[in-house]
Amino acid sequence: MYKEKEELPAVTGDFYEQSEKMYVATDCIIFGFDSGNLKLLLFKRRVAPLEGEWSLIGSFVKLDEDVSAAAERVLEEITGLKNVFMEELKVYGAANRDPGYRCISVGQYALIRLKDYDKELVEHHGAVWHDVKELPSLVLDHEQMVEDALEKLKQKARYQPLGFELLPEKFTIPQLQSVYEAIFQKELDTRNFRKKVFSHNVLVKLDEKDKSGSKRGAFFYMFDQKRYKKLVEKGNDFEVF
Amino acid sequence: MYKEKEELPAVTGDFYEQSEKMYVATDCIIFGFDSGNLKLLLFKRRVAPLEGEWSLIGSFVKLDEDVSAAAERVLEEITGLKNVFMEELKVYGAANRDPGYRCISVGQYALIRLKDYDKELVEHHGAVWHDVKELPSLVLDHEQMVEDALEKLKQKARYQPLGFELLPEKFTIPQLQSVYEAIFQKELDTRNFRKKVFSHNVLVKLDEKDKSGSKRGAFFYMFDQKRYKKLVEKGNDFEVF
DNA sequence: GCAAAAGTGTTGGGCGTACACCCATGC
DNA sequence: GCATGGGTGTACGCCCAACACTTTTGC
Numbered sequence: 001m002y003k004e005k006e007e008l009p010a011v012t013g014d015f016y017e018q019s020e021k022m023y024v025a026t027d028c029i030i031f032g033f034d035s036g037n038l039k040l041l042l043f044k045r046r047v048a049p050l051e052g053e054w055s056l057i058g059s060f061v062k063l064d065e066d067v068s069a070a071a072e073r074v075l076e077e078i079t080g081l082k083n084v085f086m087e088e089l090k091v092y093g094a095a096n097r098d099p100g101y102r103c104i105s106v107g108q109y110a111l112i113r114l115k116d117y118d119k120e121l122v123e124h125h126g127a128v129w130h131d132v133k134e135l136p137s138l139v140l141d142h143e144q145m146v147e148d149a150l151e152k153l154k155q156k157a158r159y160q161p162l163g164f165e166l167l168p169e170k171f172t173i174p175q176l177q178s179v180y181e182a183i184f185q186k187e188l189d190t191r192n193f194r195k196k197v198f199s200h201n202v203l204v205k206l207d208e209k210d211k212s213g214s215k216r217g218a219f220f221y222m223f224d225q226k227r228y229k230k231l232v233e234k235g236n237d238f239e240v241f
Numbered sequence: 242m243y244k245e246k247e248e249l250p251a252v253t254g255d256f257y258e259q260s261e262k263m264y265v266a267t268d269c270i271i272f273g274f275d276s277g278n279l280k281l282l283l284f285k286r287r288v289a290p291l292e293g294e295w296s297l298i299g300s301f302v303k304l305d306e307d308v309s310a311a312a313e314r315v316l317e318e319i320t321g322l323k324n325v326f327m328e329e330l331k332v333y334g335a336a337n338r339d340p341g342y343r344c345i346s347v348g349q350y351a352l353i354r355l356k357d358y359d360k361e362l363v364e365h366h367g368a369v370w371h372d373v374k375e376l377p378s379l380v381l382d383h384e385q386m387v388e389d390a391l392e393k394l395k396q397k398a399r400y401q402p403l404g405f406e407l408l409p410e411k412f413t414i415p416q417l418q419s420v421y422e423a424i425f426q427k428e429l430d431t432r433n434f435r436k437k438v439f440s441h442n443v444l445v446k447l448d449e450k451d452k453s454g455s456k457r458g459a460f461f462y463m464f465d466q467k468r469y470k471k472l473v474e475k476g477n478d479f480e481v482f
Numbered sequence: 483g484c485a486a487a488a489g490t491g492t493t494g495g496g497c498g499t500a501c502a503c504c505c506a507t508g509c
Numbered sequence: 510g511c512a513t514g515g516g517t518g519t520a521c522g523c524c525c526a527a528c529a530c531t532t533t534t535g536c
Contacts, residue, residue: 016341020304021262024334024345060260063343067334091332091347093265093308100257102304104265106332174488191490192526214487216533415515432517433499455514456507 023103026071027058027142029089029149030079032114032129033166038182039114039129040146041078041122045139049099055139056146057127058105071108078125080118085165086110087156089149097141105141109149111165157183161202161240164223172210172218173197180241188241196241202228264344267312268299268383270330270390271320273355273370274407279423280355280370281387282319282363286380290340296380297387298368299346312349319366321359326406327351328397330390333382346382350390352406398424402443402481405464413451413459414438421482429482437482443469 030041042054057078061070068088076082089107097103114129122128130136132150137143156162163179164171177193197203202224209217231238271282283295298319302311309329317323330348338344355370371377373391378384397403404420405412418434438444443465450458472479 016264016301016344019264019301021264022302022304023257023260023262024265060257061263061334061345063261063263064336066336067332067345069336088332091308091329093302093347095305095307095310103257104302104308106334172488189526189528190488191528194489195491196525211534214533215535216486216488218488413515430500431515432501435516436518437498452507456509457505457513457515458507459515 023101024061024067025058025103025105026061026067026074027056027105027107027145028071028074029056029107029109029145030075031109031111031153031166033179033182034114036178036182038132040132040135041127042130043125043127050139053139054136056142067106075110078122078127079112080121081112081116084110084112085162089145089152092141092145107145107149109152111162113166113168115168153183158239158241161223161228169222170206170208170220172213172220174213174218200231200238264342265302265308266299266344266346267302267308267315268297268346268348268386269312269315270297270348270350270386271316272350272352272394272407274420274423275355277419277423279373281373281376282368283371284366284368291380294380295377297383308347316351319363319368320353321362322353322357325351325353326403330386330393333386338382348386348390350393352403354407354409356409394424399480399482402464402469410463411447411449411461413454413461415454415459441472441479
């Protein structure tokens, strides 16, 4: 970042005065899962310019705020949720990406449990869940962000247990399979799927059954975070699916 | 990025006037490969503050410049090289990461062929190649960047043919194996390695031999970009190693 | 009793891994 | 002729993919 003696001004409040400042924003690609489908939380702009168009939810990063903190703030402001899975996707840094002024955006994708979020808060912000297979056009480069996030999710889910982030704490194996089918966009074999998820010994079977999906009912399970962490520490870089 | 009606100022030169601008930089983690070891190009600061300390090479992103273009510019300014493999690593966005002024940095890692770069240019900038296993302390969060880049390289090299980016166009199989041993930080089995690299049919054997490494000499090969691209298009998401 | 989803095992093939010796050549 | 690195094949085990029927229960 520093190159030549001549380029370094004296130490002052702003060390780099001669250089060009710009806005840094962060946009959140917020995924949820419901009735067999991946959902995306979008916000409808109610004002010009781009009035009525759909957009991801984001914010400018403040001068005294970590970029990751900005994303967490946005997520909490709109859903009321903290401590959810969120990870950097990519920087969107084209010089002309924002007609307002030079602004780069750090895309961050999050996985949340649909039961948990604060519905009033979401409504108050005019945000709506959309099925990822039926998305409207989005402003700026947000469609690209969504595409990239879906691809990253697909890749990442193979090696990290992300599926659990989209389900309630108690979930059934058919539900879990359904999540992975939505992420990978293909059907999975029931027997092979069970074999694989059980093989790692990170699921705890409960006595309770979920009778909502069928007459017979399916047993609830929970994900054992501690056991998973131990596996990772032991250097098992296994495939989850 | 847009949230409430009240937050949108009228359209002017700077649409977002009330928000806070900051510097955006990019730092390049430039890898090379020589005599069995991964090398990193570092720059020694010759002035205060942090005089004499080693740093990655970077620059501020200009107002009218894509972030990726800034990284390409930095790389060319210091090595004379264009069109090399370069990819975004991660954003370094801690609020206090730079004592000069609020500045986020987009880390980008590059793989270059050591034979190709412009030695005079590198020297003129005071840059020096370091063995990655014997790195000095680096300024700011640059050590973290290097660590992250090495990890990413390890991951990525399994699924994408990155090894070729670090070698001359003509290379021998033992050289290629040596590159991968440096990336993965472990020894590989000669027979299995050959089996794997040949299995994809992306190497073209030349008649020429490289006699520099041994008396018997090893045949040169070239990487067949076209063939590789066809494989990828066909949806073969094979492991390279 | 029937519809609808939950749950359960086996087999074959391909792939990764482990392993040891001959070859070509310069000195 | 010997030292040095280049080059080759096989056997085993594991994991993945394909595949079909029984169980439970609400209606």
